Amino acid sequence: ETGVTQTPRHLVMGMTNKKSLKCEQHLGHNAMYWYKQSAKKPLELMFVYSLEERVENNSVPSRFSPECPNSSHLFLHLHTLQPEDSALYLCASSQDDRGGLISYNEQFFGPGTRLTVL
Amino acid sequence: AQKVTQAQTEISVVEKEDVTLDCVYETRDTTYYLFWYKQPPSGELVFLIRRNSFDEQNEISGRYSWNFQKSTSSFNFTITASQVVDSAVYFCALSDYSSASKIIFGSGTRLSIRP
Numbered sequence: 001e002t003g004v005t006q007t008p009r010h011l012v013m014g015m016t017n018k019k020s021l022k023c024e025q026h027l028g029h030n031a032m033y034w035y036k037q038s039a040k041k042p043l044e045l046m047f048v049y050s051l052e053e054r055v056e057n058n059s060v061p062s063r064f065s066p067e068c069p070n071s072s073h074l075f076l077h078l079h080t081l082q083p084e085d086s087a088l089y090l091c092a093s094s095q096d097d098r099g100g101l102i103s104y105n106e107q108f109f110g111p112g113t114r115l116t117v118l
Numbered sequence: 119a120q121k122v123t124q125a126q127t128e129i130s131v132v133e134k135e136d137v138t139l140d141c142v143y144e145t146r147d148t149t150y151y152l153f154w155y156k157q158p159p160s161g162e163l164v165f166l167i168r169r170n171s172f173d174e175q176n177e178i179s180g181r182y183s184w185n186f187q188k189s190t191s192s193f194n195f196t197i198t199a200s201q202v203v204d205s206a207v208y209f210c211a212l213s214d215y216s217s218a219s220k221i222i223f224g225s226g227t228r229l230s231i232r233p
Contacts, residue, residue: 043209043223056220088161104151104170104213107221109163 003027004110006091012116013081021076021113023091031096032074033107034066037088049074050096081117088112120145122212122224130230131200139195139227141210147171150214152186152193153221157207169193197229205231 004025013019025032034046048056049068063085065077074091092107121144131137143152154166167177169186177184181198197204210224 042225045220048220058220090161090163092163104168106153106165106168107163108165109155111160111162114161 003108004091004093006089006110006113008113009111010114010116012118013078014118015081015083017081018077018079020078021089021091021115023074023076023110025072025074025091025093025108025110027093027095027108029093029095029108030071031094032068032071033092033094034074034076035090035092037090037112039087043090047076078115081115083117086115086117088114120212120214120217120222122210122222124208124210124224124227126227127225128228128230130232132232133202134199136196136198137200137229139197139208139210139229141193141195141224143191143193143210143212145212145214145216147214147216150212153209153211153213154184154193154195155209155211155223157209157226159206163209166195200231202231202233205229 007022011019031050033048036044036046045058046060047054047066052068052071063080067075067077090112091110094105094107123142126140129137150171152169155163156166157163167184174186174188183196185194193210207226207228209226211221213221
């Protein structure tokens, strides 16, 4: 089992659809992240969860809604997206050992979900 | 403010050549960590190295080596005897106390190794 898995790997949706991205980590980590990677733009941090609590919401539009039911699973619920939301969405995990402040430990990434919004 | 600059957008070399990817960072903190990640065409970012600000020793791992110089705020990455499998986008990143829960990524350098 690979460390961080993401499903689906590819998703095409219309602007009125509702879909969810799923991320699962098998590394025993306690922090998880969502990133957005658009063409020719730096990686953008979207959300951070540490110990299942959201500790960062990086000014993300409300049409993106994260959910972290436990330390191994992270979801990103999508609704009424725009074409400019088309991107690669990456999930990552790490071990947070600073008691709520995310540590400096390296993050391990999943393969991403390639999202296309029509 | 924290910032990571990778001035080289794309690099293309012939297999077996050595290649250096540049990374310049900005931070006001004295404690910080620097990272390099590799993103092959499959899309998954692969962690390569983490270096803390108090350890300026250069590091070598096989054909990979890293040169950390605080005096120039640089953390450069060299691949020796490059191979086609090294073709990927490489990201330099910074995490410091001020950024708390964030790793600040550079814009990446796309490396193409031609056979």
